[in-house]
Amino acid sequence: MFSRGYRAIVTVPPLVWVGVFLLVPYLLMFCHSFWSVSESQIIVHSWTLDNYHELFAKPVYWQTLLRSMWIAARVTLFSLLLGYPLAYFLSFHAGKRKDLYYQLVIIPLWVSYLVRAYAWKTILGTDGVLNTLLQYVHVARHPLDFLLYSPFAVVLTLTHIYTPFTFLPIYASLEHIPRNLVEASHDLGASPMQTFWRVIFPLSIPGVLAGATFAFVLSLGDFLAPLLLGGPSGIMISNIVVSLFGAAYNWPLGAAISLGMLLLVIGLIFFSERLEKKWSFS
Amino acid sequence: MELFMSGKATAANDTRWLRIHAFAVFAFLYLPIAVLIVYSFNGQGVGGFPPRDLTLNWYKILFEDGPIWEAVLNSLMVAFAAMVIALAFGIPAALALDRAQFPGKALFRRLVLLPLILPGIITGLSLLMLFRMADVKLSLVTIVLGHGTALISVATTEVFAGLQKLNRAQEEASLDLGANYWQTFWRITVPNLKLSIIGAALLIFTLSMDEIAVSFFLIGRDNTLPLEIWGRLRRGITPEINAISTIIFVFSLIAIVFWYRLRVGAEEATEVGAECAPAAESHEGA
Secondary structure (H helix, E strand, O other), X not given: OOOHHHHHHHHHHHHHHHHHHXXXXXXXXXXXXXXXXXXXXXXXXXXXXXXXXHHHHOHHHHHHHHHHHHHHHHHHXXXXXXXXXXXXXXXXXXXXXXXHHHHHHHHHHHOOHHHHHHHHHHHHOOOOHHXXXXXXXXXXXXXXXXXXXXXXXXXXXXXXHHHHHHHHHHHHHHHOOOHHHHHHHHHOOOOHHHHHHHHHHHHHHHHHHHHHHHHHHHHHOOOHHHHHHHOHHHOOHHHHHHHHHOOOOOHHHHHHHHHHHHHHHHHHHHHHHHXXXXXXOO | OHHHHHHHHHHHHHHHHHHHHHHHHHHHHHHHHHXXXXXXXXXXXXXXXXXXOOOOHHHHHHXXXXXXXXXXXXXXXXXXXXXXXXXXXXXXXXXXXXXXXOOOHHHHHHHXXXXXXXXXXXXXHHXXXXXXXXXXXXXXXXXXXHHXXXXXXXXXXXXXXXXXXXXXXXXXXXXXXXXXXXHHHHHHHHHHHXXXXXXXXXXXXXXXXXXXXXXXXXXXXXXXHHHXXXXXXXXXXXXXXXXXXXXXXHHHHHHHHHHHHHHHHHHHHHHHHHXXXXXXXXXXXX
């Protein structure tokens, strides 16, 4: 029903824009990762595998990547542990208050990422709210200094930020479960536990996968929370990239790491989509 | 009967644990926000329990702080411009994905949506390389281009979802009755997508106001608000930042309430509309 002209008008401008501002930049990142920097800090446009050699040769990159993945994995796990039961409660047991509770989960998303990370900093610091509170009620005599500038602080903050993101797709998938399936399970004599594990949970797996992917990928690439709260032991892979693009001025090496992250992320999304399809019903 | 009773008892028990869990999660989500607001009135600086010497002084300092308001103004301009770009390209992109076939469509869809899930650092850095190669000086304009491009994904997702629910019969009728595509688009398609478009616009505006990872790499001489705050955080923290955050939070709440009422109003309207015109539903698949 739509003419050729109509289709061209809606297709060409976005294609051109996305080509120029997304596809070309990704290709440039790809190219940079095979270039190098000269002594006089000029980017040399001749092809080399040196950057990749360096990535594999120096353990610091591997170790930081693994530490970042470990932080991201913990964030994902905690976000699921917080988000899933909450989503289940809202979807099945919240009754009339469902909409209100849903909005209450959404509202923190509207508070700036930076501001929430900063708020945790004021809570966890040595003169922070938590430490002075503990001393005030005489639980601790000295401030606990492991709270801030540690991987713990990064995991806590990122969990705080990504729990609502994990909650949303899980809640959506729970809401899509036909209620008569749950009733049928009850009627056929299954206990609430059996109904949950055999009917509800399997049907919510696509939502869990989507939420987990989101939390993992976004926390893996984070560099602001580590800078603000991580301290030296909380450095993540993106912090290395930031310093390579900044003070260290080695864009090609930074591009190689970024490209690795990009491929890792795309691989994860692809993998999770395959799994989602396998588990989705319709 | 006994089995039935015990089943019911555990069910109530489960719900109790779920309630406690839900309460704990909400406490966790709101604790930093509460701390933020309370300490914006704290005379003794950030932290320190209990809060003491409650004062409005930080707000007074904030209102006299020129650079902060300049950054707020910059952020508002950037968010507005990014919103225009994202909608101008995101709405056609959604239409294209919904109703046109072209080579590379699957790739295009993935590419458009990628910034939604990609860590901001990758989008920011790849654009930085583009601007460097093209010899474009970094400024608020490059930030607008970055935000606009990254947030096309939001506009496309929202509008595409709206298009899926759209009743095609109305557009067909409009074309059959002699309206051209342009008229049909403005008089039928856009009004039907109004809610999706407003929702997308609000979301894009807020996300852009808050965006820092992409802006971090594309910043020129002028700061956006998050980058101004970031700069100050690195120099040391004062409750002035709590004060500006509290103000932003209040504005966000107003935006949410506004959006919520708009949506509830529209849903009620469509429910009434659906009752009046049940016949229209059957044409949907056509």
